[in-house]
Amino acid sequence: MNRLVVIGGGAAGFFCAVNAARLHPGLEVVLLEKTGKLLSKVKVSGGGRCNVTHALSSISDMVKRYPRGTQFLKKSFMHFFVPDTIRWFEERGVSLKTEEDGRMFPVTDNSQSIIDCLLREADRYQVQVKMHADVVRMAKRADGWTIHLQDGQELTAQYVCIAAGGYAQAEKFSWLQALGHTIEAPAPSLFTFNMPQNPVTALMGVSVPVAQVKIAGTKLQESGPLLITHWGMSGPVILRLSAWGARLLQAQEYTFTLLVNWLPDYHESSLRDAWPQWRLDMGGQMIYAKNPFGLPQRLWHFLLQQCGIHEEVRWSELPGKEQNKLIRHLTGMEFPVKGKTTFKEEFVTCGGIRLSEIEPDTMQSRVVPGLFFAGEVMDVDGITGGFNFQHAWTSGFVAANLGTLKKS
Structure with a gap:
């Protein structure tokens, strides 16, 4: 015994x-x-x-x-x-x-x-x-x-x-x-977010070293590396958010809105304040060719396309409506989430x-x-x-x- x-x-x-x-x-x-x-x-x-x-x-x-x-x-x-x-x-x-x-x-x-x-x-x-x-x-x-x-x-x-x-x-x-x-x-806990039929999934394989993610309507927020997958989003920042939100997201049956700030050093108003300088410095350059934020080029083009910005537009020619939309997308883009996937x-x-x-x-x-x-x-x-x-x-x-x- x-x-x-x-x-x-x-x-x-x-x-x-x-x-x-x-x-x-x-x-x-x-x-x-x-x-x-x-x-x-x-x-x-x-x-x-x-x-x-x-x-x-x-x-x-x-x-x-x-x-x-x-x-x-x-x-x-x-x-x-x-x-x-x-x-x-x-x-x-x-x-x-x-x-x-x-x-x-x-x-x-x-x-x-x-x-x-x-x-x-x-x-x-x-x-x-x-x-x-x-x-x-x-x-x-x-x-x-x-x-x-x-x-x-x-x-x-x-x-x-x-x-x-x-x-x-x-x-x-x-x-x-x-x-x-x-x-x-x-x-x-520790799961990735599914975004069925979302156009962002076309960027599978693109990673961002630091993004800020938030579950809309809650205080749950994390910053860190984000990976876009063929089913939605993953990476350490998503896994951490899933852990902190495990019970809440289960109660919501994994249906919620994810807010992504691709430029966590800025929020909407501070980016809007800084924008005129970029517009001035890069005025004659094509906006598709010149990305001043260090974002992956495929992601930058995706954001521009989602805002309806034409490939031939120069920085100085960017209309106010599209500019405002781009600023919002860069600092708080909304992604509907429906479902989860176990992380490996x-x-x-x-x-x-x-x-x-x-x-x-x-x-x-x-x-x-x-x-x-x-x-x-x-x-x-x-x-x-x-x-x-x-x-x-x-x-x-x-x-x-x-x-x-x-x-x-």
């Missing part, structure tokens, strides 16, 4: 399993994965490079990157934070590097480096990994747990850590609700186990002793940039201490 069963073979589950086996000699650790794949999100993250974490040294700055779970993370990050993650992997032969935007990757630029490291640790500390082991029910016993699998097998354990990831449908949480836990309704395989779900029912310093259930949680199964989710993985490492490490954690 001196056994820990970890349910879920993703980043959080693996990190819990290997650290528990290391920290508690003599503890038998069994990891259950319901599919035939281990660490599948680690594999695809960051385009196959694995965005391990984000180079923020301040917990107060870090928690601002999580639409849900801020107060909880302020406590859990005190026990295992970014420097601990970097050191943990470096001590096991995996050095990380920081990119310009703060994202951190293995120096190999290959997610397999992280996967191999975790698998080596599992072998070193004799973690038993069972694949195709789908848990359907758990029962509390006086001395621990009985875990019932889909194929009829039963396992007993003194401790259980649930790191099963997020579920898109609320009914998938029923086996956890049966333990007495409350579930915050799931909603998709890096989907994230908000919702899960209610955080007030989990002790942030141990990850132990406040409802049932001997039950721990790690990763996305909890109602914690971050924007893109390594934040969800940092929560996975932190919660997995804290849970691995099985309630005995001292400040690391």
Whole structure:
């Protein structure tokens, strides 16, 4: 019975399993994965490079990157934070590097480096990994747990850590609700915006280094790189906006208006004030040929066409009506959105186990002793940039201490 069963073979589950086996000699650790794949999100993250974490040294700055779970993370990050993650992997032969935007990757630029490291640790500390082991029910016993699998097998354990990831449908949480836990309704997060039949989709592949995007009628607003796709819009700025707006956009059935400011250094009135100087400086030049804003040429031509501006018009000849329309399009162009698309395989779900029912310093259930949680199964989710993985490492490490954690 001196056994820990970890349910879920993703980043959080693996990190819990290997650290528990290391920290508690003599503890038998069994990891259950319901599919035939281990660490599948680690594999695809960051385009196959694995965005391990984000180079923020301040917990107060870090928690601002999580639409849900801020107060909880302020406590859990005190026990295992970014420097601990970097050191943990470096001590096991995996050095990380920081990119310009703060994202951190293995120096190999290959997610397999992280996967191999975790698998080596599992072998070193004799973690038993069972694949195709789908848990359907758990029962509390006086001395621990009985875990019932889909194929009829039963396992007993003194401790259980649930790191099963997020579920898109609320009914998938029923086996956890049966333990007495409350579930915050799931909603998709980190998705791209669909714009069916919108002419902007003809610009697929065009990216803008910094655009400001806003959901009309709300305070939700983000700035960052934007990518135009054949279905609508994507890129870090859209994914971040989708995370902050996850519940609102679900309630609106993903039908809303997106406002895009292609020139975030300006708003409509300030651009209008600056316009006469450009008109004067470039008066004799064709407006299609001369784009003073550094926008991709295909996007510039698209904006001009949407304003009905003829190819032969010079800057000095631009009629007032078209000029006003262009200024509005540059600083607040409206795009009707109808629907969403999951971002590759890096989907994230908000919702899960209610955080007030989990002790942030141990990850132990406040409802049932001997039950721990790690990763996305909890109602914690971050924007893109390594934040969800940092929560996975932190919660997995804290849970691995099985309630005995001292400040690391």
